Amino acid sequence: MLRWLRRLSSGNSEQKANGLAALIAAGAVGILYLEAPPVPAGADSIRVTAHRAPTLQKSAPANQALANIVEHAAPISGTPLSPAQQSEAALRRKIEMLEQGRKFLESIPDYTAQFSKQELVGGELTEEQAIFLKCRHQPFSLYLKWLSGDVGREVLYVDGRHDGDMIVHAGGWKARLPALSISPNSPLALGESRYPVTNAGLLPLIKTILAAHAHDATKDSIKHCEQLPDEEFDNRPCAVFVVEYKNAQLSPVYRKSVVLIDKEWNVPLYTRNFGWPDGAASQTESELDDATLIEFYTYTDVQFRQQLAEVDFDRTNE
Numbered sequence: 001m002l003r004w005l006r007r008l009s010s011g012n013s014e015q016k017a018n019g020l021a022a023l024i025a026a027g028a029v030g031i032l033y034l035e036a037p038p039v040p041a042g043a044d045s046i047r048v049t050a051h052r053a054p055t056l057q058k059s060a061p062a063n064q065a066l067a068n069i070v071e072h073a074a075p076i077s078g079t080p081l082s083p084a085q086q087s088e089a090a091l092r093r094k095i096e097m098l099e100q101g102r103k104f105l106e107s108i109p110d111y112t113a114q115f116s117k118q119e120l121v122g123g124e125l126t127e128e129q130a131i132f133l134k135c136r137h138q139p140f141s142l143y144l145k146w147l148s149g150d151v152g153r154e155v156l157y158v159d160g161r162h163d164g165d166m167i168v169h170a171g172g173w174k175a176r177l178p179a180l181s182i183s184p185n186s187p188l189a190l191g192e193s194r195y196p197v198t199n200a201g202l203l204p205l206i207k208t209i210l211a212a213h214a215h216d217a218t219k220d221s222i223k224h225c226e227q228l229p230d231e232e233f234d235n236r237p238c239a240v241f242v243v244e245y246k247n248a249q250l251s252p253v254y255r256k257s258v259v260l261i262d263k264e265w266n267v268p269l270y271t272r273n274f275g276w277p278d279g280a281a282s283q284t285e286s287e288l289d290d291a292t293l294i295e296f297y298t299y300t301d302v303q304f305r306q307q308l309a310e311v312d313f314d315r316t317n318e
Helices: 002-007 060-072 083-106 172-176 202-219 285-292
Strands: 023-027 110-121 129-136 141-146 154-158 166-169 180-182 222-233 236-245 256-262 268-274 293-304
Touching (some): 202 293, 236 268, 268 285, 285 293
Antiparallel strands (some): 110 129, 110 293, 129 141, 141 154, 154 166, 166 180, 222 236, 236 256, 256 268
């Protein structure tokens, strides 16, 4: 079924939505100087390639535009939906689910997960990397440990500590070297990642997608939003949303975005974003997606309320 879904994952992605989002979550871990030739995690067979998006500041007009989508896009009962109304309804459902996911995540203290990411950095698409993640919401804290590529690499970030730096400890033979303190927004940290570590995790990813859709609403940049039949990802039922953008003028970065949202938690477990092709493209949809992949993020084996303690985010903890 996921292979079938892949064939449907071509079109136009969003300005900054869904992605990583993130990031955020997950997308979007800003890391160091080390090379990581990793192995895919969690979403090997799903062809609906996805990734994260930059954080956008919500302006008052953008917030109002997003509210208008949610409140006024409902069709008149009993009347058939036009294609435009179907698109509006799908976008409304996506936004409503993500808002519920935001509230859910804000109500829990912490979680652990296996996070995977693949990003276009410096014009080159990185290998997919598998990372074990611990996240605490207050204060925002992240511990990351590489399971593929530079196996054993660790990154620690705690909001308000270490002068705002993340602590990076290399894996492999470099593990014998001392840990480094690196600013999350420094060129060194962003040499392997599109986003800083402060954008990583499920909650920042949701906020990024919602902010991006608010921005989309002010520019009327979305060509079409479609909700496809539900699919399972990591053995969890998910709603599937595909957003395509009108043109590169309205959405310079994203041509298309695919997001799988867990139907119980309302959090995005799979996000894949695509850019615009260079020049005239004659590829099939699948080939076009392969050629224009920008970001791909997944969260698997998510475990909420793990009672993470201070020691889990202490740099002296081996």
